[in-house]
Amino acid sequence: MGAAATDPAPVSPGHEQPRRRIVEAAIGLLESGGRDAVTTRAVADAAGVQPPAIYRLFGDKDGLLEAVAEHGFATFLASKRVDPDPPDLIEDLRAGWDLAVEFGLTHPALYTLMYSEPSATASAAYRTGIEILRGRIRRLAAGGWLRVDEELAAAIIHATARGAVLTWLSLPEGDRRSALLTALREAMVTAVTHAEPAVRKPGPAGAARALRAALPDQTALSGAEQYLLREWLGRLATED
Structure with a gap:
């Protein structure tokens, strides 16, 4: 390219x-x-x-294909429905994943081109879409739902959606079952979220209390580091 x-x-x-x-x-x-x-x-x-x-x-032709890929990302971005305060964070995650997969299945050749171009991550629309995904993940983290760190969660969500589309397209039409997509989506949800929120109250105070309660069970920090972190978390925990 x-x-x-x-x-x-x-x-x-x-x-x-x-x-x-x-x-x-x-x-x-x-x-x-x-x-x-x-x-x-x-x-x-x-x-x-x-x-x-x-x-x-x-x-040249490569420049044209890059413009086609950019148009694809912009079209997908325009289809995204962004709720800054969704009533159900897990359902919001599912809906975002379903939308990405639906776009890929509706535009298979364009989708394949979009994610096969080395310059895909340079697309302004692609980067905006990633920021929307990160915002969704950040809300999950703040609510105590996130099982893994935010970067890994983004990678898992992206990989499972792309894998679902490409796997579906590789199958003979008679072997394509919606249950496959549902199973892959639920595997993604299980991989990145808890069944119940680890933090009962959203915001830094609830998260600080949950982390402070878990400190005695971890061994990655020294005693002095634990003491300092406990001090900081204690301050945050009172900011209701």
Whole structure:
């Protein structure tokens, strides 16, 4: 791939319409004929432009595919429903996972391209989506639901959703059962969350009390470190 891991340059208003038409034409070819169908000539014909326009707007075919992947991430991001204060954090986690999997199953060729491009993590829409996921995980952690650390939770959620999509797509249609997706989702929920919240009251005070209660059972800290941490947690525990 030729593009560096930076945000794409702004597109001038005069180029926006043909650029979008070319990207949409490339997506149509991708979804109907796979990646091999996305040739410069075929895209130009489908978009009603001359091939030099593609090189002028995207640099080369790799640049075009990166733009297609970015469009995919932006489309997925637009479908996300973000509740900053969901009534049920576990159901919110399930709903987010289901949405990601549904997008992949609805747009299989585009989804595969999105996550096969080395520059995927450079996408602004991808990074925004990751921040939404991290916000969801942070709420789980603050509520005492999180079983693992936040970075590992994000990796597990991402890996299981992508694995579910790719596994489903690899199966013959007659072997595709919704029970598989449900089982994978529930395995993800079990891996990253507790059955009951470890902290009964949300906020730092409840979390501090829970951690302070668990300190005598751990051996990773020295006596002096435990004393200092207990002092800090004691202060936080009274901030109701």
